[in-house]
Amino acid sequence: xxxxxxxxxxxxxxxxxxxxxxxxxxxxxxxxxxxxxxxxxxxxxxxxxxxxxxxxxxxxxxxxxxxxxxxxxxxxxxxxxxxxxxxxxxxxxxxxxxxxxxxxxxxxxxxxxxxxxxxxxxxxxxxxxxxxxxxxxxxxxxxxxxxxxxxxxxxxxxxxxxxxxxxxxxxxxxxxxxxxxxxxxxxxxxxxxxxxxxxxxxxxxxxxxxxxxxxxxxxxxxxxxxxxxxxxxxxxxxxxxxxxxxxxxxxxxxxxxxxxxxxxxxxxxxxxxxxxxxxxxxxxxxxxxxxxxxxxxxxxxxxxxxxxxxxxxxxxxxxxxxxxxxxxxxxxxxxxxxxxxxxxxxxxxxxxxxxxxxxxxxxxxxxxxxxxxxxxxxxxxxxxxxxxxxxxxxxxxxxxxxxxxxxxxxxxxxxxxxxxxxxxxxxxxxxxxxxxxxxxxxxxxxxxxxxxxxxxxxxxxxxxxxxxxxxxxxxxxxxxxxxxxxxxxxxxxxxxxxxxxxxxxxxxxxxxxxxxxxxxxxxxxxxxxxxxxxxxxxxxxxxxxx
Amino acid sequence: xxxxxxxxxxxxxxxxxxxxxxxxxxxxxxxxxxxxxxxxxxxxxxxxxxxxxxxxxxxxxxxxxxxxxxxxxxxxxxxxxxxxxxxxxxxxxxxxxxxxxxxxxxxxxxxxxxxxxxxxxxxxxxxxxxxxxxxxxxxxxxxxxxxxxxxxxxxxxxxxxxxxxxxxxxxxxxxxxxxxxxxxxxxxxxxxxxxxxxxxxxxxxxxxxxxxxxxxxxxxxxxxxxxxxxxxxxxxxxxxxxxxxxxxxxxxxxxxxxxxxxxxxxxxxxxxxxxxxxxxxxxxxxxxxxxxxxxxxxxxxxxxxxxxxxxxxxxxxxxxxxxxxxxxxxxxxxxxxxxxxxxxxxxxxxxxxxxxxxxxxxxxxxxxxxxxxxxx
Ligand code: SF4
Ligand code: SF4
Ligand code: FES
Numbered sequence: 050x051x052x053x054x055x056x057x058x059x060x061x062x063x064x065x066x067x068x069x070x071x072x073x074x075x076x077x078x079x080x081x082x083x084x085x086x087x088x089x090x091x092x093x094x095x096x097x098x099x100x101x102x103x104x105x106x107x108x109x110x111x112x113x114x115x116x117x118x119x120x121x122x123x124x125x126x127x128x129x130x131x132x133x134x135x136x137x138x139x140x141x142x143x144x145x146x147x148x149x150x151x152x153x154x155x156x157x158x159x160x161x162x163x164x165x166x167x168x169x170x171x172x173x174x175x176x177x178x179x180x181x182x183x184x185x186x187x188x189x190x191x192x193x194x195x196x197x198x199x200x201x202x203x204x205x206x207x208x209x210x211x212x213x214x215x216x217x218x219x220x221x222x223x224x225x226x227x228x229x230x231x232x233x234x235x236x237x238x239x240x241x242x243x244x245x246x247x248x249x250x251x252x253x254x255x256x257x258x259x260x261x262x263x264x265x266x267x268x269x270x271x272x273x274x275x276x277x278x279x280x281x282x283x284x285x286x287x288x289x290x291x292x293x294x295x296x297x298x299x300x301x302x303x304x305x306x307x308x309x310x311x312x313x314x315x316x317x318x319x320x321x322x323x324x325x326x327x328x329x330x331x332x333x334x335x336x337x338x339x340x341x342x343x344x345x346x347x348x349x350x351x352x353x354x355x356x357x358x359x360x361x362x363x364x365x366x367x368x369x370x371x372x373x374x375x376x377x378x379x380x381x382x383x384x385x386x387x388x389x390x391x392x393x394x395x396x397x398x399x400x401x402x403x404x405x406x407x408x409x410x411x412x413x414x415x416x417x418x419x420x421x422x423x424x425x426x427x428x429x430x431x432x433x434x435x436x437x438x439x440x441x442x443x444x445x446x447x448x449x450x451x452x453x454x455x456x457x458x459x460x461x462x463x464x465x466x467x468x469x470x471x472x473x474x475x476x477x478x479x480x481x482x483x484x485x486x487x488x489x490x491x492x493x494x495x496x497x498x499x500x501x502x503x504x505x506x507x508x509x510x511x512x513x514x515x516x517x518x519x520x521x522x523x524x525x526x527x528x529x530x531x532x533x534x535x536x537x538x539x540x541x542x543x544x545x546x547x548x549x550x551x552x553x554x555x556x557x558x559x560x561x562x563x564x565x566x567x568x569x570x571x572x573x574x575x576x577x578x579x580x581x582x583x584x585x586x587x588x589x590x591x592x593x594x595x
Numbered sequence: 596x597x598x599x600x601x602x603x604x605x606x607x608x609x610x611x612x613x614x615x616x617x618x619x620x621x622x623x624x625x626x627x628x629x630x631x632x633x634x635x636x637x638x639x640x641x642x643x644x645x646x647x648x649x650x651x652x653x654x655x656x657x658x659x660x661x662x663x664x665x666x667x668x669x670x671x672x673x674x675x676x677x678x679x680x681x682x683x684x685x686x687x688x689x690x691x692x693x694x695x696x697x698x699x700x701x702x703x704x705x706x707x708x709x710x711x712x713x714x715x716x717x718x719x720x721x722x723x724x725x726x727x728x729x730x731x732x733x734x735x736x737x738x739x740x741x742x743x744x745x746x747x748x749x750x751x752x753x754x755x756x757x758x759x760x761x762x763x764x765x766x767x768x769x770x771x772x773x774x775x776x777x778x779x780x781x782x783x784x785x786x787x788x789x790x791x792x793x794x795x796x797x798x799x800x801x802x803x804x805x806x807x808x809x810x811x812x813x814x815x816x817x818x819x820x821x822x823x824x825x826x827x828x829x830x831x832x833x834x835x836x837x838x839x840x841x842x843x844x845x846x847x848x849x850x851x852x853x854x855x856x857x858x859x860x861x862x863x864x865x866x867x868x869x870x871x872x873x874x875x876x877x878x879x880x881x882x883x884x885x886x887x888x889x890x891x892x893x894x895x896x897x898x899x900x901x902x903x904x905x906x907x908x909x910x911x912x913x914x915x916x917x918x919x920x921x922x923x924x925x926x927x928x929x930x931x932x933x934x935x936x937x938x939x940x941x942x943x944x945x946x947x948x949x950x951x952x953x954x955x956x957x958x959x960x961x962x963x964x965x966x967x968x969x970x971x
Contacts, residue, residue, distance in 0.1 A: 272963025349848025365897020
């Protein structure tokens with residue numbers, strides 16, 4: 050996030066897109082509710098009528114996968130009505146002209162045909178966004194989990210750059226991270242393209258710096274991203290796998306293929322707190338400590354590095370992940386400092402990463418969470434980025450053209466399936482489903498279907514139904530809902546017995562490799578003779594239903 | 596922005612950048628204030644303590660409990676500091692005999708309306724009423740009034756219990772549910788002495804719009820709204836140790852307090868730090884507050900496992916498991932080259948652990964094949 054979570058309450062305009070905020074980030078949603086209560090305007094762009102649309106001024110209910118059309122059309126309105134911030138563009142950005150030319154080809158009237166959002170609404174929202182000073186954009190996986198994920202992000206940042214909504218409080222561009230420490234994992238260099246602190250692995254100088262410090266020459270071969278790894282597993286390029294805290298057999302798209310590939314691997318290690326699905330393919334399973342049993346830091350969505358503290362001892366012989374990794378490194382012959390605790394490990398990372406150079410456990414203890422960049426021990430925490438101009442030179446406009454999703458609905462698979470989270474569960478639900486209470490609130494998998502589609506299929510609320518795509522078939526209960534529009538269906542991905550990732554495609558974004566979890570073609574086959582049972586009592590989606 | 600601003604992540608001070616120029620006199624101190632500020636807010640900046648019961652910085656003042664009444668020059672009646680706005684030149688007194696007498700009186704009224712025995716009253720959450728009683732020396736000065744409030748003891752929701760005999764109808768819980776969580780699952784019902792906290796048609800919380808955020812428990816000053824988990828464990832919160840940490844679910848990074856029974860090595864429940872102190876401003880969601888059964892779940896892995904000749908996974912020693920791991924990985928690298936290995940890290944692990952895993956991939960095994968499941 051370029052801004053901080055507590056700044057949200059003071060925003061005057063919120064553009065929430067591809068984020069089911071009240072379910073995936075309830076605390077951020079509370080801040081948004083507070084802003085709206087103060088009189089801020091809220092525009093929600095989402096294929097589903099999510100809870101946030103209850104309090105929004107505009108709901109842009111776009112067809113799944115048409116984000117670029119919608120965003121370019123908003124940019125079209127801004128440039129044709131002269132609402133762009135000329136001076137700011139001049140001073141802070143490059144390549145505005147190319148975007149201008151591109152978006153001229155995306156008029157709202159055409160956009161209406163493709164996205165399903167009324168042209169007039171596109172105009173209103175674009176005007177309100179451009180003319181409000183404290184206007185922030187908030188997005189999550191609904192924007193990035195597409196084959197066009199990177200394009201979607203560029204299209205959003207074009208809006209930010211042309212209006213200059215950056216570098217001030219309560220405005221900016223704010224991806225909300227889905228998991229507690231996604232930000233921290235990226236910061237720490239758990240990515241093929243970056244060393245810690247976003248230092249590029251393809252730059253010889255950087256590689257040399259780490260080689261010198263670690264005392265081992267660094268490979269010049271580019272690493273594989275997750276999506277590429279999954280494919281490389283299938284074609285024999287990968288032969289060994291080390292999994293720490295992830296259950297790829299549940300979480301990766303087109304999981305049927307992943308399972309087959311896992312079987313082919315020569316050696317698999319799984320390190321986790323539970324015996325997860327991936328353990329079935331493991332040669333060694335290492336029992337790890339959970340967050341309540343270890344020390345360290347997590348970095349949240351607004352770049353805030355905060356402490357994780359040990360409250361209890363791990364069960365049995367389980368050990369903290371860092372202790373396990375150190376043991377393996379030692380056995381593999383890597384000479385290392387004798388770290389006495391995680392504080393020293395953090396200090397090593399900080400000494401190698403200018404962005405966190407001034408952060409230490411000691412400072413966090415004293416001052417509370419610190420938001421990076423903090424380059425020196427006396428530098429303050431950074432509440433919002435790009436203050437007084439775009440970081441590192443000029444902000445680059447990137448013209449993007451609409452590309453259809455990898456798979457579109459057709460007569461055989463007439464529905465568009467999206468997947469996502471619910472409030473009550475988390476990822477593969479290995480943790481939340483072990484809570485009796487949460488399992489009671491939301492016990493089983495379901496698929497949301499519009500009333501119109503349900504009627505056409507003769508499907509009753511709560512009846513069992515097969516969801517079928519080109520890659521697989523899963524069975525769950527139908528939830529007839531006003532949240533989805535005709536032609537769309539939606540499933541939470543938390544339930545192992547109805548694994549949505551048997552259905553999703555593994556077509557990835559060209560740049561990030563992120564899978565297209567948000568769009569694939571599917572059809573529904575009602576299961577005959579099934580006793581209907583309401584799946585989700587008290588759900589907002591059912592409110593107002595007769 | 597300075598450090599202090601960051602730390603006050605949740606403070607309710609208006610951020611409109613308006614210069615503080617007007618002033619008010621509280622207990623003889625000349626204090627500056629921003630327009631719209633209440634007496635309570637202005638006083639807090641000068642460390643003048645005014646006791647409150649029904650006040651919460653996140654909520655619109657209700658003026659319900661009358662604990663915070665102070666004298667304002669020129670006003671016929673005492674004014675609630677939590678609700679009354681400051682005006683230029685206003686003169687306020689918070690420590691007069693009249694104010695003190697009112698505090699004692701109000702407190703004994705509320706105390707008469709709740710469970711009398713302190714130990715029983717604080718069997719789970721601490722009670723603000725008894726804390727104030729300590730301060731104002733009113734303990735034992737009241738006579739019990741039989742409370743006719745109707746409870747909801749049949750509510751089978753797994754997390755939250757409402758105990759009507761302790762409720763003082765301050766409406767903090769319902770206002771929190773309305774204004775912060777914005778789902779209005781609970782509501783004040785009935786009138787006068789019968790006023791109680793109810794749901795539509797007396798439904799179980801799980802069958803209402805309730806999102807099980809637990810905010811109503813955190814704001815309740817009397818322990819009337821309480822966590823079932825803490826009750827079932829049977830040790831009062833006072834005897835548990837609070838360990839401040841970061842929630843391990845979504846990317847908001849809420850600060851949470853794990854309430855630990857050290858003797859039993861057990862996380863009993865989760866509470867939220869006070870509003871105005873951390874990024875979550877005293878709020879939590881259902882996962883952060885209630886989804887902690889997994890920590891002590893019987894299915895946790897407790898021993899390393901290795902696959903034997905027969906294809907079965909069996910318990911083994913750490914020595915063996917670590918040796919097998921290292922040899923296995925090195926073997927693959929020898930046979931097919933370092934780039935035939937891949938390391939998948941987790942956003943569920945700490946920053947230090949992610950740092951170490953990428954170091955292991957790059958320095959110990961010579962490959963950049965390191966990534967994590969950032970997408971889900
Ligand atoms: S748990 Fe949250 S949503 Fe449910 S009644 Fe309490 S405050 Fe309202
Ligand atoms: S339950 Fe607690 S918070 Fe709610 S009105 Fe009663 S005393 Fe106040
Ligand atoms: S705190 Fe002011 S009336 Fe209750």
